[in-house]
Amino acid sequence: MYSLAEENYLKTIYHLEQESKTGVSTNAIAERMETKPSSVTDMVQKLADKKMISYKKYKGSTLTVHGKKMAANVIRKHRLWEVFLVDKLKFHWDEVHEIAEQLEHIQSEELIVRLDKYLGNPDFDPHGDPIPDKDGKVKSTEKKLLSELNKKQRGVCIGVKETGSEFLQYLDKRNITIGTKINVLGKEFFDGSMIIQVGKDQFFISKKIAENLYVQTN
Amino acid sequence: MYSLAEENYLKTIYHLEQESKTGVSTNAIAERMETKPSSVTDMVQKLADKKMISYKKYKGSTLTVHGKKMAANVIRKHRLWEVFLVDKLKFHWDEVHEIAEQLEHIQSEELIVRLDKYLGNPDFDPHGDPIPDKDGKVKSTEKKLLSELNKKQRGVCIGVKETGSEFLQYLDKRNITIGTKINVLGKEFFDGSMIIQVGKDQFFISKKIAENLYVQTN
DNA sequence: CTACATTTTTAGTTTAAACTAAAATTAATT
DNA sequence: AATTAATTTTAGTTTAAACTAAAAATGTAG
Ligand SMILES: [Mn+2]
Ligand SMILES: [Mn+2]
Ligand SMILES: [Mn+2]
Ligand SMILES: [Mn+2]
Numbered sequence A, B: 001m002y003s004l005a006e007e008n009y010l011k012t013i014y015h016l017e018q019e020s021k022t023g024v025s026t027n028a029i030a031e032r033m034e035t036k037p038s039s040v041t042d043m044v045q046k047l048a049d050k051k052m053i054s055y056k057k058y059k060g061s062t063l064t065v066h067g068k069k070m071a072a073n074v075i076r077k078h079r080l081w082e083v084f085l086v087d088k089l090k091f092h093w094d095e096v097h098e099i100a101e102q103l104e105h106i107q108s109e110e111l112i113v114r115l116d117k118y119l120g121n122p123d124f125d126p127h128g129d130p131i132p133d134k135d136g137k138v139k140s141t142e143k144k145l146l147s148e149l150n151k152k153q154r155g156v157c158i159g160v161k162e163t164g165s166e167f168l169q170y171l172d173k174r175n176i177t178i179g180t181k182i183n184v185l186g187k188e189f190f191d192g193s194m195i196i197q198v199g200k201d202q203f204f205i206s207k208k209i210a211e212n213l214y215v216q217t218n
Numbered sequence C: 001c002t003a004c005a006t007t008t009t010t011a012g013t014t015t016a017a018a019c020t021a022a023a024a025t026t027a028a029t030t
Numbered sequence D: 001a002a003t004t005a006a007t008t009t010t011a012g013t014t015t016a017a018a019c020t021a022a023a024a025a026t027g028t029a030g
Helices: A004-020 A026-033 A037-049 A065-088 A097-103 A109-118 A165-173 B004-020 B026-033 B037-049 B065-088 B097-103 B109-118 B165-173
Strands: A053-055 A061-063 A154-160 A181-187 A194-198 A201-205 A213-216 B053-055 B061-063 B154-160 B181-187 B194-198 B201-205 B213-216
Touching (some): A004 A026, A154 A165, B004 B026, B004 B065, B061 B065
Antiparallel strands (some): A053 A061, A154 A213, B154 B213, B181 B194
């Protein structure tokens, strides 16, 4: 059994590893978790003792196979609960993260087996993020940032990078959600801004918006 | 915001208060929570500082209005989650308590409002226990222990006192569940044992069984 | 290569929640 | 009423997880 704190560290290290493809620095963990580097050092040493990560002083941390599986399982639970909250309880997609942060720590294998089945074995959470399977494997999908598209290209929104309320509500206001078809009508090379078409509407978006929306082309 | 430990203490004191109708002793709390009396003293002093209970040295504890509401809310969450686990996830009634012990501590007003609605605003949990409303009020029902009935009396099972797996599985084996009609065919005054009829079957039960089944006799 | 800056670790504290052992209070028996 | 027993509290420790301040290691610029 692992503590709430340990689970949160593993999850954070997992995410940071994905992003950087390299070992994770103590400072990076501290920043992400809004804690102090000295606290992180304590914890990574503990996790290393437990063989969840490999760690060499001053050299950063990487998850072991065991630790990675553990982390993926926490993320699996988080995302399944988010599906539950949105699909069943009709929460809005910008309201579920904080609650899932708590629910992800509930300990019961059987609960997750049943929840998964009850939700129809979903592959993605409400933000388009893939749900790891029982063994921690994730289906990787061909996804691009909207900002990578050029004029006249089309894509289907399959997820978001940024998941804060402000951004998700911005998307809602413009009727963009998972599955929405987006057509790039114009792109300004100077600042990366775009004119896009969504349904019958067409409007301007900044580079910052385009860099936080994942689309599938083809 | 209250800690998990504080919530568990409040819940325990609430239950003990119900049972004894009087102030709750430090030892009683310690025994119920499987902890040491000295630990309980520490915590009740802390809860008293926070005005959740009233406490005088050596005199035991009673919940304040505020503490009682708090405790009832934790119990509300526990029982709503139990309904979810049984009604939606198809858990068996003897499997849900431990999971609900964890889920009861999830902090989100809105989550409970929605869960309650999703479950159809249930009044009772899978063991027949009443679910407190948002204000901590509980519908008190006229319930008796099966052991209080005499020969030729009939009752409908509306709940259980003991909720351990062994007992619940015993009931299942004999097709007794919430709503089951029970007919007392005979009662032995020497040891309190009974012969009862359930559907077409009739069989012997000990006093211990009869003392842990609640019935309604209309 | 040296000097300064940044990152990381160590050492020592703090807080919550448990514990043991001993002291204090209350209850029960002779 | 005095003694013994049971209950409850106090005092002092322990552990997990945070913190601050200072030391050590690593990285960067001149
Ligand atoms: Mn999330
Ligand atoms: Mn978390
Ligand atoms: Mn229960
Ligand atoms: Mn609990």
